[in-house]
Amino acid sequence: MITIPHKDMIMAEKLSTMEVLWNDLCQYSSFESSNWHESVLNSREQQYVYVGGSQLPMDWEKGKQQICNKIK
DSSP states (O other), rough: OOOOGGGSOOOHHHHHHHHHHHHHTOOOOOOOOHHHHHHHHHHHHHHHHHHHTOOOOOOHHHHHHHHHHOOO
């Protein structure tokens, strides 16, 4: 098992590491998420529909920038 020194990393490094890992995971088309994941996604979709769809999904780059701005 590989250990990442996450406690010594700054937030930008942590986010970058997560993005690298996510991109790597996306390369495997046979990947299946856990059973609980579908129910969580359905719940979030219902919350979105409940507010009338007034919120539009956010661009990933814009979302990452907002997270970075909040933690600075």
